[in-house]
Amino acid sequence: MNYFITELKRRNQTLYFFSLICLLGALVCIAMVFLNDTVVLGINAWYKPMKFFLSTVFFSCTMGWFMYYLNRPLHTMLYSWTLISTLTFELLYITLRASQGQLSHFNISSAFNGLMFSLMGIAITIITLWTAYVAFLFWKRSFPELPTAYLWGIRFGLLLFVIFAFSGGMMAARLSHTVGSAMETTQGLPVLNWSRESGDLRIAHFFGMHALQLLPLLGFYVTRTKQQIIGLSLIYAAAVTALLFQALNALPLVPMK
Structure with a gap:
């Protein structure tokens, strides 16, 4: 594990530190599960942002590791910051909604909520399409x-x-x-x-x-x-x-x- 952490930091310092921030976010959400009893859809509201923070940790670490093999520093830098910007937007909104005891996804109860749900979809589509291009490069080369x-x-x-x-x-x-x-x-x-x-x-x-x-x-x-x-x-x-x-x-x- 120590080797992986050290090597990930060497390969992609940007996603390495973003992963640490997301891990901290997950730990805060775990603490909130015990400190706050707000319920959404029959379960503590803080479980959802916790799961999304942890998923982002795994995704960021994995892509930081794999992108190194492409040997395209500029491409990797742009991908990394796109990942950070799109997923930070989603994580912050999911966390905000959890703190309010409200749904983040599928919430179209108002024009604003519908807009935010659509923006989350656009953000995820952007990073998924870029990841599809990365997949193409791995299959092509x-x-x-x-x-x-x-x-x-x-x-x-x-x-x-x-x-x-x-x-x-x-x-x-x-x-x-x-x-x-x-x-x-x-x-x-x-x-x-x-x-x-x-x-x-x-x-x-x-x-x-x-x-x-x-x-x-x-x-x-x-x-x-x-x-x-x-x-x-x-x-x-x-x-x-x-x-x-x-x-x-x-x-x-x-x-x-």
Whole structure:
């Protein structure tokens, strides 16, 4: 872990420090869970910003690590600051709404709330499209200095991240995470709040996007050949796709007894 932290700081100091700030934000949200009992959709309001802060930590660290391989300093700098600006906007708004005990996503109860929800969508689309371009570069170029299985893990990790990041558009279009019941009445798993009454689109969204970390790790530490990591990546993609179709069919991941 010490090696990873030191090396990440060397590779991308900008995203390294942004990750530390987001980690601090997550810790503050954890503290607020115990200090504040405000509830949104049946769960403590501070769990949501906590999850988004932690997700941003993982995303920032991962992209800071991968962008180094492209050897494009200007491109990396612009990508890093775009990531920081778009996600800071989203994190601040989600945190503000949590402090007010109100929804951030799907909240179109007023013209202002609708505008902010749209701006969040635009911000996420911008960084996702840029990440899609980064994925294109990894698929287009060769990287003889990288272990083959690791490289293919990065390629598939980026590809699945982009695909399932855009699956968030399904939730935006429905103005709901869930399929088969009203979001406001859904009982969910602890902390995660994934619905136990109906289908929940966040599950495939979560596992698809975190292929960005999982598949490169499998490529580096577990598999030894290109064929092995491609096989694992395809199996993983099929499993996440099955989770998406399960949710679209209004079936919960962990049904209530």
